Amino acid sequence: MTKKINCAFCEGTGKDPFELLSSISDCMVCSGSGTTEVSEPMKKCIFCNGSGKNPLGARVPCIVCGGKGNNYSQGNSKCTYCKGTGKSSDGLPCTRCKGIGLQ
Ligand SMILES: [Zn+2]
Numbered sequence: 001m002t003k004k005i006n007c008a009f010c011e012g013t014g015k016d017p018f019e020l021l022s023s024i025s026d027c028m029v030c031s032g033s034g035t036t037e038v039s040e041p042m043k044k045c046i047f048c049n050g051s052g053k054n055p056l057g058a059r060v061p062c063i064v065c066g067g068k069g070n071n072y073s074q075g076n077s078k079c080t081y082c083k084g085t086g087k088s089s090d091g092l093p094c095t096r097c098k099g100i101g102l103q
C-alpha cells in the first residue's frame with residue numbers, strides 16, 4: 001500500500017525550493033511532479049518535522065525521509081534510545097531507529 005502525498009521538500013510546487021541550479025530547476029525529490037509516494041503506514045518525519053528539508057542546515061533533502069516529510073514505520077512507541085526525537089547526541093539520525101523516532 002502506498003499513498004500519494006504532496007512533496008514536502010518543494011511543498012508540492014515541483015520546483016527546487018533552494019533554486020540550487022536555477023530558478024526553474026525541478027525538485028530533486030519528486031522530479032518536478034509535486035507529489036511523492038510513501039508506503040503505509042506512514043508517520044510524519046520527526047527528524048525534519050515534516051518539512052522534508054535537512055535540519056542540519058544543508059540545502060538538501062532530509063536524510064531520513066528523503067525529502068518526503070513522511071516515513072514508513074510500523075512502530076507506534078517512541079524509540080527508547082533517542083526518546084522519540086530521532087536524533088542522537090551529535091544531531092545525526094539515531095542509529096537505533098534510523099531517525100524515525102519510533103520502534
Ligand atoms: Zn518536490
Ligand SMILES: [Zn+2]
Nearest residue numbers: 045048062065
Ligand atoms: Zn525528514
Ligand SMILES: [Zn+2]
Nearest residue numbers: 079082094097
Ligand atoms: Zn531512535
